[in-house]
Amino acid sequence: MQDIDDDRPTAPLDKSEEPLWKRLVFMLIIAAMISVAQSILFLIAVIQFIIILIDQRQPNERLADFGCMVGAWVAKAARYMSIATDAKPWPFKDMD
Secondary structure, eight states: OOOGGGGSOOOOGGGOSSOHHHHHHHHHHHHHHHHHHHHHHHHHHHHHHHHHHHTTTOOOHHHHHHHHHHHHHHHHHHHHHTTSOSOOOTTSSOOO
């Protein structure tokens, strides 16, 4: 199964401006951040479930939007980690 953005060719690493050791450092930092993001998403899911139990199946919209934002960040981080793109995710670049 291919994602819409997956049809873009990946750039060869030898043409990248960034040294490989520097990319490794960013990848390690982003890997740790992805782990934190997974914990945040789990916490959001638990809180949302409690909210819908209490509030007659009405989820908190702000919490849902925040969860979508975290999920979008994880997707961007995964593209950088898999070397599908050279664009670093937040905090190294502005959040879209």
